[in-house]
Amino acid sequence: MVEKGITDYFEEFLTKEPLFKEKKILQANYTPETIPHREEQIKQIAKILAPSLRLEKPSNLFLYGKTGTGKTLSVKHISNKMLDIAKKNNLLLKIIYVNCKLKKIADTEYRLVAQLVREFGREIPPTGLPTDEVYKIFYNIVDRENQLIVLVLDEIDQLVKKTGDEILYNFTRINTELKKAQISIIGISNDLIFINNIDPRVKSSLSEEELVFPPYNALQLQDIIRQRTNAAFKEGTLMPGVIEKCAAYAAREHGDARRALELIRVAGELAERDGSEQVLIEHIDSAEDKIEKDRLIDVVTSQPKQFQATMYSILMLENRKNIFTGDIYEIYQKLCKKIGQRPLTQRRISDIIAELDMLGMINAKLISKGRYGRTREITVSLPSQVEENIKTILKKELGM
């Protein structure tokens, strides 16, 4: 009976017309041919980078703007164009893109430089080498030829926040170490005031040119969504008003186009799953929930055990109104005993709580209770259904 039902469902699924024509157009890493409302910035970047096509070192460049304002996309777009031309003319131009935020890949100085070397096809061990040794390897490998290298460091503010600004200083010195090759740097930052907090000398040499990407407004977002959905969805699959709603949602989130596109894509998937002929406005709402839920679950599962244990301890306390670090630590210790883990110190848990806050899993506010000390007051604001979900996942992850 049930088996039959499933077969029927599959059959129906196959006969049903898919709503998508080209789903990958809506995926985050897709680079479209044209980027609406960023013509000005693209032109600027192109002007600044143009000398590289004559193998002259272009100015270092810094790009600012909130997430989803097209920074990465614009840079990638231009990179592709330039690499095409370089290839056609046999120019030794190389553009390397690294996202500094990715944990375990480029979130420390050592790992960043190691990753750069890896881009040239040489393996570097995850630990063990002196950092300057890795720098040397990098210099050697780069300096073998008269080439020009453009280094794109995405979300560099995260890296500097975590490890201090010495890295930037080292990077400004790269060119003086090189004989043949030349390197210029494009830094991308989500944090607008980030550059003001670094050493002024570094600032002047690293940020010779600056460019700000303002957030998109709702109308611009609509254009973007329309352009992409036209190519991605079959005609007439989007109910009127869907695009507007989607743009409105994203505009509320500081004009994040990436979010808008994800929203419409997930909405489409949900509609398809429902067997609906069209993407309805309701699908946008469910898509928003689903994205948030998926993101949180993703974050939870990708954390190390100790983070998960801490998170679970917090969730155990969640029904109480005021949660303080001390309470969490007590629960956490019991939990560790139960699952046979060696508990970390309170010092470390304090840091972990701060990181969970950064990840958006919890809200931790530093408060002073006067005579009764100072602590973080933690609140969890997960939708209750998601919270249950996460609890179950954590239970499983922790082996309970």
Added chain:
DNA sequence: CGAGATTCATGTGAAGTATACCTTTAGGCTTAA
């Protein structure tokens, strides 16, 4: 009553430690001349 001292619970920075991993080097074994 109010200014200043005290206090609590934990935040936070710096330095130290454990672990995992790396390269180098010395010694031992094998092999070929």
Added chain:
DNA sequence: AAGCCTAAAGGTATACTTCACATGAATCTCGTA
């Protein structure tokens, strides 16, 4: 004697611990009105 393998020595990055000091408002203390 040369070549190859192995294990020890010496070195590093990272995650965590230890130590010590910093915080900041509720509460306490004590001089003063």
